[in-house]
Amino acid sequence: MTMDELFAVGARVGEQLKARRETVAVAESAAGGLISAALLAVPGASAFYLGGAVVYTPRARHRLLGLRREDVRGYMSATEPFALLMAETIRKQHSVTWGIGETGAAGPNGNPYGHAAGHDVVAVSGPVQVARTIATGSSDRQANMVAFAVAALALLEEQLA
Numbered sequence: 001m002t003m004d005e006l007f008a009v010g011a012r013v014g015e016q017l018k019a020r021r022e023t024v025a026v027a028e029s030a031a032g033g034l035i036s037a038a039l040l041a042v043p044g045a046s047a048f049y050l051g052g053a054v055v056y057t058p059r060a061r062h063r064l065l066g067l068r069r070e071d072v073r074g075y076m077s078a079t080e081p082f083a084l085l086m087a088e089t090i091r092k093q094h095s096v097t098w099g100i101g102e103t104g105a106a107g108p109n110g111n112p113y114g115h116a117a118g119h120d121v122v123a124v125s126g127p128v129q130v131a132r133t134i135a136t137g138s139s140d141r142q143a144n145m146v147a148f149a150v151a152a153l154a155l156l157e158e159q160l161a
Helices: 003-020 034-040 058-065 080-094 141-160
Strands: 024-028 049-054 098-104 119-125 129-135
Touching: 003 034, 003 141, 024 034, 024 080, 024 141, 034 049, 034 141, 049 058, 049 080, 058 080, 080 098, 080 119, 080 129, 098 141, 119 141, 129 141
Parallel strands: 024 049, 024 098
Antiparallel strands: 098 119, 119 129
16 A cells, blocks of 8 residues: 555545545554544545544544543454444544544564554444445555554445445
């Protein structure tokens, strides 16, 4: 995956959201803001992009999403239920049609939960809820970040089709 591919899928998703008069908000972690950047690169993004957050730590999860310890009890980061929780929380928080959640391990090492570098989970919440686990098999941090962002946007694009 390349940055050009990322911005191309972001453009397609942005145009679909505008055409449908739907909105999106993003809660991303290992993608580091690239999901939001790809959407915000679309001219007229304010018509569909209402906000986003890079939720990289438990402290950020509390401060940016309002999720307390009791809200995440029983969840493990970088899993489909957790990514869906992130997507649904940001969707409700911003009162948008779609929420995107993303969580994983960009590398070069795995995360504290036992997931290898290149493991990621993307989710969308809206008229439908769906999550997908991906594994790049790579420890290349930057390449993984791009792949994670592409996967998140591609998942939303599939739901919009």
